[in-house]
Amino acid sequence: MAHLADAKKRLRQNEKQKAHNKHYRSFYRNRIKKVKAAIENKDAEQAEAMLKEARSAIDRAVTKGIIHRNTASRYKSRLSRAVRKMKESERAA
DSSP: OOOSHHHHHHHHHHHHHHHHHHHHHHHHHHHHHHHHHHHHTTOHHHHHHHHHHHHHHHHHHHHTTSSOHHHHHHHHHHHHHHHHHHHHHHHHO
16 A cells, blocks of 8 residues: 555546546447447348447547557457448348
């Protein structure tokens, strides 16, 4: 346990920031899970709607400093590709 006042304050700040980061991390991860669930259910409309929400949540996480912008770009790209692939397979069938 910290003894100095500034160290104690830093611990309090770290706990607060950890809770903040956890909130935004779970927020964007849940949106990603919803997109993947819609893809598994082969629901194109739902997947499109969830993809839009996921993109927004991922971008918000970048602005909050939760994830790196390149990581966010990779997530969005993979999700978009998966939705597009699902739509194409629906049309072909």
